Amino acid sequence: MSNKSDIAKEALILADQALRDLELSEASLTSIALKSSRIARITGNFKMQKIMLYEAGGYPSELTGIPPEINTEIWQLAQRAGRIIKKKKDGAIEEYAETKSIEQLETEINTAKERLQVSQDADVSISSSNPYQVIPPVAGNLRERLSISNLISNTSKLIGQRRAFIYQYLSDTYYELRYSIATDDSFSRIRGIVDKNLSDLVPNALQKFSAISDNLESNNTEDWSNAVHSCRRVLQDLADSLYPAGNDVVKKIDGKDTTIKLGADAYINRIVAYCEENADSERFKEIVGSHMGFLGDRLDAVFKAAQKGSHADIVTREEADRYVVYTYMIVGDLMSLKLDSEK
Template identity: 40%
Template sequence: MSQSASQEALELSSEILTDLELGRLPLSNCFMKASRLARLLGDSDTLRTFQFELEGYPSTPDGIPADIWALAEKANRVYKKKDAKTETVKERCYTNSIESLESAKATAQTRLELTELKPTSISSANPNQFVQAPMANIPERNGAQSTILEMSGRLAARRTFLYGYVLNRHNELRVSSPAENIFGSYSQTIDELLSQYIPEDLIKINSISDNISSKNPEDWANAAHTCRRLLQALADNLYPPTEDKIVGSGKNKKTVKLGPDNYINRLVCFCEENNTSGVFNALVGSHLSFIGNRLNSIFSGVQKGSHSSLTQEEAKRIIIFSYLAVGDILKLAYEAEKSVTTKAEPK
């Protein structure tokens, strides 16, 4: 979700909560506004539920379809009722729309007012005749009161369901919005550096975003592969393939491969040769080691025709680590280049 959409969703959720708390709008209108909130958040299941709340839950002569029943149960519309004849307890579901519940309550309230009990004075011209006062419409009044009580309970349940959903989304957005703002500012800096060092590979960022949003595991693997190609392009630009080098001495001596396929090693060497901070080198090197090992594992799995080893959450983690590592390396490259330029300027 974009930063502007996230901010709009946060403001909308706050507005809906105020509407519910102060009773500023009919409940049906609040559900309409909440439908927009669900749409902004991409919450398709809840959006469908809200549509049924507004239109009524469809049913057939054979009952309510299983998928719709599941939505109604999630919305707390399912209740248990004991059969008077068999004395068995069965689950029931009221399918009325919000507007029909509100209308039924308003109609019952009107009926109750029209049948209001008033004192009646009755007399007869015959002093020996006893006249009984007519019976008030007690059954009708009881029926209206029963309807009001039932509709009020169901509307209260609808209001509680809606309030809980909006409050949860509002709290989530309040937490995520500052993080999105910070990451948005950071990513803008990274994108500017990417356009400076490897502009032809910027399109890979959009490819990663499209693939990770998919529900197809093969697309998640493709997103990871794109990270691999992005890191390879960065390594080729900053530290082109060269001869292997030997580091350490004695028992600690080892050969570091710096060929075309050893892009992680080349990026680590670039960091070590351009930064004096051991903490920075250890941190970036650790990230690159994790990314490289996992990407190589995924690449090997794909060559064998297996995609099942990579989950969407793990693919997201690889993307985030890759993006942050690229940002750190690009900033280091920029500072190193800036330092060389400063030293080269005549005094």
Template identity: 40%
Template structure:
């Protein structure tokens, strides 16, 4: 079965085509938009579309409710009324507007001027019967007015669906990219360090918690995962290494130093070395600060969003290391 995201993307493509090519009445496109909003769990949009479909709700005094008023604004239905010196809203449903336009078009078809013969033996031409030009002008004006109202609503729905479609496609692209990366990292990591894979599972469990201490524990696990990877890629050495006439420790606790030395020994791109090295140093410093605070018995403040960011960063960095 297709995922909700896939269904939403397919449906948004369909509605855009419906509107762009005028394949269906706007009312039908709005009905489809309700399903689209439900598929992506956009409850604000659900309320908006429901107001459009069921009629704008009113309170006991006959005024629009706050929900209905917001829906009217979102649908470009509001306007400034000079007579009342205030803002009002057109609340006619799209289906009524569309039916009214069709009825006016039928009236226009019969509001033509019939052919009249004015031949006469008299030297005076008889008066011409009145034509229907004024009626046609009035009908055309009504059609233009109703069409303008519909087009405002149409543009609001088109903009919403277009944005949803773009977001879904962008999300699909990034998800596809990350999925390929994940498959590669999972396979390679399982081969070199099954323990690191198990720690990532533990990290996931900690992130599902509502306790911020568990989020900090997830960050601690990232530090241990990096050590597991470093132990395989660049095992600790008792003696420092010399880099640009500078002595660098690469012992048991110098995890980041060891990983940087691994990158230096494997990469042929100086730019790649600098980029990954700077990322490793930044991540290492942050992980060490959280780890150090825990060792001192204090609580390091780590938000859920921050923990997620460090975990993703750790995962992607490991992917870069394993790709060398």
């Protein structure tokens, strides 16, 4: 089974190919729409997957328009795709969805161009032996040609809009995937440092991170909270290893004596104290201290809420994801600091 990183890389390759096909006209717009549908499917954008399929094959409709039983969903998808057209009828503005497929629109243009060619007036010369006779002009196909020209113009405009819509989707997706992969690669490097060195300090930490990943895959909010609780336990175990609990200390902060708790429950303070005693860079101390303060306070808040049976502070999956990433980043910083101090 492919992981998220592999899926993102596959989608990025497809998006790059589709953009090239579109920019250099190396494939039909219909085939590019189908490739866009695949990109949307493998990235989990199921609404866009449907839209691209409808772009290629046409939106479900009847002679009277979009079927009432699926009117809302199909209408919303057509609206998102920019297929809603406004027309003035009997003094009122009416909206309708253009449901034809890209291929059908392209076929209509080609057929119209052939009709336009056929509708050209014949080169006819008429004369009379009577110099006083007025000869009326031969009736031509001007009206037909104007009608066909308007059809070609309007249909070309629709196809241009389809091309721009697909291009915008592919371009946005391409850059989103590039950013996502770059972020994943950066996180993977940090994770590599953590996975390689953390087990020496905290033997069960990697198993806890594995359990965290499993909890994040769940659709149960309680499991997301458990993932956050596990992050808290990992940091507590790491604090116990790097800076075991000890007596409180008094420090002057802003000219005032301040007691810094370093007991068993003060794992945040102990990690910050470890950084202060081992890091050469003041900036490093400030950054880690700031991150630890924010993350530790939030982890403790979620933990206390769960103890009280409150759901007010139970995190969403996205929030839990952030805390896991923050935890990995902080642990990675601490591992790097420890490795540097041992050189």
